[in-house]
Amino acid sequence: MQPATHADRVAQVWGPTKKRMVQERLTDGYRIGELLASEIDGRQSGTLAPLAVANADRTVEGTPEGERAYDVRLLASDRDSRREPTPDDDGELFAQVFVHEEGATVALEADSPAARDVAESAGLDVDQEWRTGTLAIGLDYGAQSKRAIDVLEAAIEK
Numbered sequence: 001m002q003p004a005t006h007a008d009r010v011a012q013v014w015g016p017t018k019k020r021m022v023q024e025r026l027t028d029g030y031r032i033g034e035l036l037a038s039e040i041d042g043r044q045s046g047t048l049a050p051l052a053v054a055n056a057d058r059t060v061e062g063t064p065e066g067e068r069a070y071d072v073r074l075l076a077s078d079r080d081s082r083r084e085p086t087p088d089d090d091g092e093l094f095a096q097v098f099v100h101e102e103g104a105t106v107a108l109e110a111d112s113p114a115a116r117d118v119a120e121s122a123g124l125d126v127d128q129e130w131r132t133g134t135l136a137i138g139l140d141y142g143a144q145s146k147r148a149i150d151v152l153e154a155a156i157e158k
Contacts, residue, residue: 025141025142025143026141026142026143027102027103027140027141027142028062028101028102029062029066029099029100029101029102029103029104030060030061030062030069030099031142032099032103032104032139032141032142032144032145033060033069033070033097033099033104035142035145036097036104036106036139036145036148036149037053037056037070037097039145039146039148039149040052040053040072040149040152041053043149047153047156047157048149048152048153048156050074050075050076050091050156051072051073051074051075051094051152051156052072052073052075052091053070053071053072053073054070054071054072054073054091055070055071056069056070057069057070060099061099062099062100062101062102063100063101064100064101065100065131066098066099066100066104066105066131067098067099067100068096068097068098069097069098069099069104070096070097071093071094071095071096071097072093072094072095072096072097072106072152073091073092073093073094074091074092074093074094074156075091076091092109093109094108094109094152094155094156095107095108095109095152095155096109102140103138103139103140103141104138104139105130105136105137105138105139106136106137106139106148106151106152107130107134107135107136107137108134108135108136108137108151108155109134110134110155111128111134111135112135112154112155114154114155114157115135115137115151115152115154115155116128116135117154118150118151118153118154119137119147119151122144122147122150122151123147124137124138124139124144124147124148124151125137125138125140126138137151
């Protein structure tokens, strides 16, 4: 008899632990937001170095409509990226991140055809008219936070 799903086939080869790992996909919006924030703040060189997480609301839990978790600001390029941003590093609002019960949304402040193309080619949900009226990228699970970084890079390079 053939195993029913990919996870069953993996479990047949690797045992039940691997099956559990394949079936468990991180969909918690708060955690996805944390992963994305870590990706942004971890970039101290390259295209994303001037981006910083700002105005984080640590009380968010995620709602079906999406609750603003933090802003992403584009800081002055002459800022030392090795130090934490300060209130003097206001910068321009680049994006906002909203967390849902399941998933997260990155709403870019400016429309970027290049960012839209990257998001679509990466298989991310793209909504041109989300509630902010700007390009919004939906992240359904944690691994997509890496793909969102590519979208942010494309938006910054416009």
